[in-house]
Amino acid sequence: MLLRRPLVLLALPPLLLLGGLEAQEPPRLLFIGLDAVPFRTVERLSDPALGDAALFRGLRGPAPLISTFPSTTSLAFAGILEPLGLEKSPGYEAKFFDWGEGRVRGGGLISYNRIKFPWREFWDWKMRGLGRKLVSGARPVKTTYRSIRQSLAAFAAGDDDVFFIYYTTTDLVAHLDSPPGLEPVLRRLDEGLRELRRRPGARPFRVVLFSDHGMDGGEPLVNVRQGVKRALKDAGYHPARRLRHADHVVFVPFGLVSSFVAFTRDEVREKVAEVMAAVEGVHVCATPATSGDGVRVFGGGASALVRRTGPEGQELWSYEPLDGDPLELAPVVAGLRRRAHDDQAAAFPDRWWLEATRERENPDPLYRIVRGFDLVENPASVICGTRPGFMYGACSTELASRLSVGRLRWTHGALDKEASLGFVMSDVEAWEVPSGPVRFNEALLPFLGDEDYRKR
Numbered sequence: 001m002l003l004r005r006p007l008v009l010l011a012l013p014p015l016l017l018l019g020g021l022e023a024q025e026p027p028r029l030l031f032i033g034l035d036a037v038p039f040r041t042v043e044r045l046s047d048p049a050l051g052d053a054a055l056f057r058g059l060r061g062p063a064p065l066i067s068t069f070p071s072t073t074s075l076a077f078a079g080i081l082e083p084l085g086l087e088k089s090p091g092y093e094a095k096f097f098d099w100g101e102g103r104v105r106g107g108g109l110i111s112y113n114r115i116k117f118p119w120r121e122f123w124d125w126k127m128r129g130l131g132r133k134l135v136s137g138a139r140p141v142k143t144t145y146r147s148i149r150q151s152l153a154a155f156a157a158g159d160d161d162v163f164f165i166y167y168t169t170t171d172l173v174a175h176l177d178s179p180p181g182l183e184p185v186l187r188r189l190d191e192g193l194r195e196l197r198r199r200p201g202a203r204p205f206r207v208v209l210f211s212d213h214g215m216d217g218g219e220p221l222v223n224v225r226q227g228v229k230r231a232l233k234d235a236g237y238h239p240a241r242r243l244r245h246a247d248h249v250v251f252v253p254f255g256l257v258s259s260f261v262a263f264t265r266d267e268v269r270e271k272v273a274e275v276m277a278a279v280e281g282v283h284v285c286a287t288p289a290t291s292g293d294g295v296r297v298f299g300g301g302a303s304a305l306v307r308r309t310g311p312e313g314q315e316l317w318s319y320e321p322l323d324g325d326p327l328e329l330a331p332v333v334a335g336l337r338r339r340a341h342d343d344q345a346a347a348f349p350d351r352w353w354l355e356a357t358r359e360r361e362n363p364d365p366l367y368r369i370v371r372g373f374d375l376v377e378n379p380a381s382v383i384c385g386t387r388p389g390f391m392y393g394a395c396s397t398e399l400a401s402r403l404s405v406g407r408l409r410w411t412h413g414a415l416d417k418e419a420s421l422g423f424v425m426s427d428v429e430a431w432e433v434p435s436g437p438v439r440f441n442e443a444l445l446p447f448l449g450d451e452d453y454r455k456r
Contacts, residue, residue, distance in 0.1 A: 027205050029161065032189070035166070036170055037182055038418070064437035067212060070413045086119060091106070093254045147169060152192045217408075221409060261384070281389070283299055297369060302323055302324025364437075431447065
């Protein structure tokens with residue numbers, strides 16, 4: 001696959017670019033992707049008011065990064081790395097429904113490495129293999145310490161102009177402990193970066209630090225799985241492993257997260273979405289409209305139609321309430337009409353929608369909902385997100401969690417900002433800190449060039 005290579009020129013001092021200094025080897029560029037490190041956590045720990053105790057003092061930001069929907073790792077990193085030409089992954093997670101074979105595949109120790117997810121293969125350094133990831137769950141903090149030491153040593157030992165590192169175990173720390181529990185590993189990363197900079201005679205480097213999504217919770221989370229399955233059965237549908245009949249619904253859970261996906265026959269997907277959206281604890285369910293025109297969104301007993309029109313780069317979005325206002329966007333639409341000086345307007349530019357919604361409780365909802373169906377090769381029939389305080393997951397996984405750490409209190413996946421907002425920060429001099437939350441596939445754009453390509 002062809003991937004766009006970041007331009008190291010962005011890390012050069014301005015005087016060197018202007019010819020004011022004698023030519024020298026440019027700084028290297030180090031990208032570090034963190035799993036499930038929320039914006040608010042990094043904002044608090046890097047606050048300049050903390051003085052010498054503040055983390056990442058040489059970096060500017062952080063800026064909030066709006067994740068995908070679902071706000072889960074495989075989809076989020078696929079979206080964040082999309083500008084680098086990354087190919088689509090087979091599904092939303094290691095276990096996925098394959099439309100071509102009509103069954104669920106993946107998720108095992110062998111298939112984890114055999115079935116390729118391009119975002120997982122992208123990194124220059126990451127923990128390899130599902131087995132190691134599973135073992136790391138017993139001691140995620142110490143495993144993350146070891147990952148930091150090994151990855152930074154690998155970066156120091158090489159001389160690549162650009163180097164990408166990914167830490168997966170920060171997700172386990174945040175799930176099993178809490179977002180504040182991430183502080184020790186973030187401090188260890190900060191110390192490691194400062195030690196690298198102090199190496200005598202070492203080539204200087206710049207850092208781009210970012211995460212894929214946030215983390216929401218605090219209180220024990222309520223599992224909606226049984227309620228969803230019961231509601232479907234009452235409506236005449238049956239959970240199944242394959243779509244042999246029109247009343248079958250296939251679920252592919254991601255673990256204990258605040259989102260879930262379902263696969264159905266095309267003719268029943270709107271009804272299935274409506275049924276599941278009515279379950280207590282479910283916030284919204286979205287599905288491609290049966291008419292083929294847009295995406296239907298259900299929630300809170302209401303429904304709406306989301307449409308995207310216009311050529312790439314000039315998209316217009318419309319939000320048409322059909323029965324109530326499931327995304328509570330009536331005030332936003334009214335504001336956009338005032339901006340357009342047209343109280344009958346229905347479609348508005350993509351940038352307008354982003355600016356009007358990125359600070360809301362459910363940021364950038366139209367774009368994220370629709371992209372959830374085209375960022376993978378095998379898109380779901382229905383994508384659902386739960387409300388704060390709720391989650392979705394297999395009973396066996398929930399039981400394992402209770403026996404190990406007690407009832408799960410922190411997770412991600414939903415549309416709300418706490419689950420969705422990751423972050424980006426950097427010391428690249430040419431980078432301007434965004435004035436507000438930045439969309440997932442635009443966060444790395446300032447560090448990328450258009451003409452320099454390579455295979456990874």
